[in-house]
Amino acid sequence: LQLFKHGLAYKAKMDINFCPSCKVGLANEEVVGGECERCHTPVVRRAKEQWMLEITKYAQRLLDDLDEVDFAPRIKAQQRNWIGRSEGATIRFPILDTEETLDVYTTRPDTIYGATYMVIAPEHPLIETYASRIRNMDALMAYRTEAKNKSDFERTELVKDKTGVRIEGINAWNPISEKELPIFISDYVMMEYGSGAIMAVPAHDQRDYEFAKNFDLPIYEVVSGGDISTEAWTGDGAIVGSPLIDGLSVPEAIEKMTGILEERGLGEKKVQYKLRDWVFSRQRYWGEPIPIVNCPTCGHVPLDESELPLCLPEVDSYEPTDDGSSPLAAMEDWVHTTCPSCGAAAERETDTMPQWAGSSWYFLRYLDPHNDEELASREAIETWMPVDWYNGGMEHTTLHLLYSRFWHKFLYDIGVVNTPEPYQKRSSHGFILGKGNIKMSKSRGNVINPDEVIEEVGADALRSYEMFIGDFEKAVSWSNEGLAGTKRFLDRLWFAFERVDMNKRGYSPELEVQIHRTIKKVGEDYEALKANTAIAAMMALLNEYYLQDSIGRDEYEVLLRLLNPVAPHITEELNELLGNPPITEGKWPAYDPDKTVEDVIEVPVQVNGKVRFRMDVPRGAQESQIDALLEEEDAYHRQLEGKRLIKRIYIQDKLISLVVK
Template sequence: MASYDHKKIEKKWQKEWEKSEIYKTPDEQKSKDNFYALVEFPYPSGNLHTGHWYAFSVPDIFTRKKRMEGKNVLFPIGFDAFGLPAENAAIQRGLSPKKWTYENMDYMRKQIKSIGASFDWSREVITADPEYYKWTQWIFLKFFEKGLAYQAETPVNWCPKDKTVLANEQVVGGHCERCGTEVIQKNMKQWLLKITDYAEKLLEGLEKLNWKDEIKEAQRNWIGKSEGAEIEFEIKDNKSKIKIFTTRPDTLFGATYMVLAPEHPFIENHKSQVTNYKEVEKYINQAKKKTQLQRQKEEKEKTGIELKSIKAINPANNEEISVWVADYVFSGYGTGAIMAVPAHDERDFGFAKKFKLPVKHVIAWESGSKREREERRDGGCAVIFDHQKQKYAFGKTPEGILDLFGGGVGNEDLTRGIKREIEEESGLHDFVSEELLDEALVHYFNYKKKVPRLARATCLLLVLGSDKLGKIAQEDHEDYKILWLDPEEAISYWEERNKDSDYTHWIRFLKRGVNWLVMAGIDTTNKLYPEPTVHTGKGILVNSGKFDGMDSENAKWKIIKFVSGKKAIQYRLRDWVVSRQRYWGAPIPIIHCTKDGAAAAPEKDLPVLLPEIKDYKPYDDGKSPLAKAGKWLKVKCPKCGGEAERETDTLDTFVDSSWYFLRYCDPINKKEFASSAKMKTWMPVDLYSGGAEHTTMHLLYSRFWFKAMFDLGLIPKELGDEPYKERRNRGIILGPDGQKMSKSKGNVVDPDEYVAKFGADTVRMYLAFIGPYNEVGSYPWNPQAILGIRRFLDRVWKIASPRSSTLGVFEDSTPSVLPRGDSARLLNKTINKVGDDIEEFHFNTAISALMMLLNEMEKAGVSSENFSVFLKLLAPFAPHLAEELWSKLGNKNSIHFELWPEYNPKLIEETTFELIVQINGKVRDKFEVPADILEAEATHLTLEREKVKLALENKKPRRIIFIPKRLISLVL
């Protein structure tokens, strides 16, 4: 047999597969269960890149195995053909977007077929075809009829260069991801879909899905459900009220200021009462220039301005609090106003520190181990810092116990009492600044008085102006020596002695104190601890009036009632903006009439076709290029018959891709988007493989779209309201330099170059071998590793070359039974391993198993029968080579419809294992023993080992522990 000519073999079989329509899938096949495997269809950019190969060729391994398992597999392909790049390219090249797109598709079809993927091209779907977007428009109108689609003025991200609205995800670092132009925020009339009406259903649906936790968690976080309360704050000397939403009503007594979003209507409505309105207006105008993503990104660098002369009244304690405007609060979330509790929220704390606003602790966290007969003794302590020494002060007793200075304060003013205790114990008194740092409910054992105690412990943060000492008035049990230490010295001391958590509160107090001082630039020698600077969790209420002593959860709902608030649920999810101010998209089938408003285009007129126009450039004011299509634009109102105009915005491409999987079931149906019978045949999708970047956009949008269709009766009830049984995300392929591929970096890998040099099967297997496919990761392209895969396929070809009258390096010239001994065991283990790994998308380890089997075949020889088994295992990975060698074995039918090999369960069981010998917990020996060895025999063999005898030193083990198939432990 000649050398392995991948070009000839791959061309031959691709032509044969296409001619015989081997992968064309009937809706039903006798005695076969249907299986629907889906990959995200590509955008016709004009050239197939490495990402496409990774997206298509690797899941193809899984679908090929499913076919060999006897499934009737639907594995369709199409093109997500609308979109801005086509329009931009058309403007640059003087072509129509349609011509550019369809020429690209013609070229990409050839490229995709070169992969050798088993796609059913007879079901191809193209979203830009009128027969497809007719049904996109039809479904949109059904949503419109039910109020799920509506038009409203809304703030949007606007790209001044592309002159279109961008989704948040299309804005990177404040710039358009496509052209790099700085994005601005502006209000525009847009079409939206009420995805927020489905927030709860989208969350509930996740509970039923057998998806990876990280995918479900990403969608939960994106939807962002928050349960809390709406509470109204009265405005002093004003009849107005400002409503806030909070998830922490238990912290209401700690609200020391309020913050409004720059867009909040209260500001405009009460500008005459704001004495610094000019400055406020300037701040608001600056905020409007930022996108929401920019505002989120800049959140660490807090900005804001007070509404001078405006005061809100905290409804819990009737205290006046200041009102601020800050761009870290958004009008689209909650009510656009927040109560700020800096003692228990990191963001509020940062803002309060910057603008020197009050911090009030109202939640004490619990620390220590509860003991019987605890004695209650409230008190306080302090983290004391000398900024000249850059050291912290601690007290050390004669017994060597290290303390924070402080003590019981009784009914005395808390701050005054703690400072008095410190001066009496240490003499330190020259404090130039003080902060209430933290509060905790502490269970501890007082080693000086030998009693268990429960204390509400308040901790101050004190900075010394000098270390001069005042009068010391220590009690009998107090004989302190001042130690000036770095914080780590004290923390290490406490952590070593923290058996019963008696020092947990001091460790936490100290870390928080260090963080405050580092953030303030006072402590210049230490670094921030990962410890939160403020307590954001639950605990026991303090400084909260009649609610003191209650735990957070119980107090939460009682406080809501106390201030006449009401329970509420909010979602981070916003309604989906589907308008795009560009030409190349599905026209929105709406007609605008001055008398009747927005009306649905008559169903008989669908599809509303994209008109041919000469100028695709959008208007500067945000109008779509379709506004230039005068003849197309002017229509009669379907309601009154008067003069009207068509909607000129087009639909977001995510709308097109929200239902394409349904059209694959019935792609040429002219009467319905898909028949009920065809949907019942194939839906829901059994496995959907795609990119992790689509988890919170396409994947969420299509789930919403399907659920809405289900509720409208457009989806058979038997199918339920979830479109995908299983979703698996893939990683990304990086350039050889380990960075994301980019033309500007010169690290783009052209797969066509590697296919020409090494073959499609080599590239397929390399991509499958590069790393676990179902784990989101990044894998650099390695030219050396691809050579290793090619060498493996060369060896497969070589072992199949004739050496005698038979094909391959065989044991004999006739088909034999499975090989005996180790070879038989390895073959059966490989069948088991490869099958299981393909199911789990662990293609890399499956290939490793095939390589090990090939090594054994090269050493021991292999029969025709067992080489056939090997080819079946190889077929999903290298379909062209496997088909060629299968044919050379004299088989007439395709290997890809052969049955997947079965293994003998008895032959995959291990007959021996390595017994580990431990003596007093240390490994002293290892040796092979039969897998079914009993404890008595294992003990006997172990005690006879020379290494064991030496380690025992003539001592008899007190105890012997035997763990079957693992170890034997001897305890002296």
């Protein structure tokens, strides 16, 4: 309702993506590869009245504020791509023998001399406007009907052969090259994007190129550097064949041509976004009902806030209807109401909100879950917000993230929350895949059931293995051998207890440096979500312990503390056997920075007899440290790509030699 009251929610007749199987409208984001994200039925287009949220008003802020937050680079990139800001120009092409112009948006005004024809979307109203002059109306209408049944994805991505129909009877004029341009309709141009019309520059746009080849249209090179007899040239180069801007670079030409267009009143500079307004209506039962009453005289009237929340009616059947309207529409008792404004008979809005509505702000409720006066108290918001760190799957780093950021900015603008961004830090974990890098799924029968793994090796071994399995952000595949290795590490930790000398306190001189370094590394790695390299360092330390005659009590204890976040059960148990109070009630181990500095030397690493790279190794490093050091070396992983390590030889301070196959 606040969005409505602030003019950010409006109703519009939209061509929407409709899933004939789920019988609901889908947001563009819910259409994947032309199919319904949920049931994979090909999506069709239908015109429907929809509630829309004007997220586009926030496009620039959603972009700018990415500089203020600590999101993983790939997450920021996704946000930027989705918002899709581009700078370019609007250009007005006169339609010959009329007073009107055909307006296009282009990021490449520098290529205007190369514009040899124009294309408009099949739905473009120009066709109606000039119906009396158009000689091939039937062909245009037939094409329009065909296009209507295709999804956006099919129209823009799938089609290899560009199709279209020339509009016979009207032509446009290129005001810069002073040439007459034919106008086509084609489904690769969308009404919703830009103005629904483009200037086609076949020499420098691959889609235009394919279209021009199909229709035998002139292809005129205006940026040098490519070979336009084989394909469009989209790279940089000096401008050619363009008297007003010849010889300039692309950026210079863009600027100069935009200036010329502005001077002559033919166009102006423009910033455009790919981001569309957010289709906020769903025709299904499960969703928050939109608290609006449609009154024949007053129009859309918000419910009084005292009547919120508006609850769903309790019903036996909430199947979607065949005509695509909301199941709520069939519930007459619920639908019929009176207008909050004039009191006349009126009907409730029957569309519901998408699942994104709740996910855009649920975390705010955690701050103050029992507050029935407001979303959360100001005090709670001041104390807790923003969310320090939000980790979640990559499937939620585009839309959920964008929507909740938009929502939060709006709440910020109306004074409900205290920060313009909801999340300070956003990271994302990779998938754990089945054997052979295949996604786990029930149908493939390759799902690893954690309950069974726990039954077999224990919860700590499972946890440790999951933390050790690989780079947190990347997809990795499950390996039973890897699991066994991690289990072995925990077993060794367990049996090391027998070697603990309870009277030996402090760190021994032989181990001191490595212990301080390990404390430092493990702490830093945990924070950086690199539990895998932290565990490798702890494994190396344990190996070192085994090389000693006995393990000091403090030496053992510090390792238990470091490993505790990963393997809490076994470390607490062993810690108790040492006679200590619980680890979780104690402090994180401290290290002495002076003692972490080691004398480092560069050691050549041979692969199959040839030196492939060099690696920094602490002077006098033990055999047991080398694996962990290699593990962190990018060059090592490159050498091993697609190969297997057969043998590793280490000559202290001198050489590492690997045999791979």
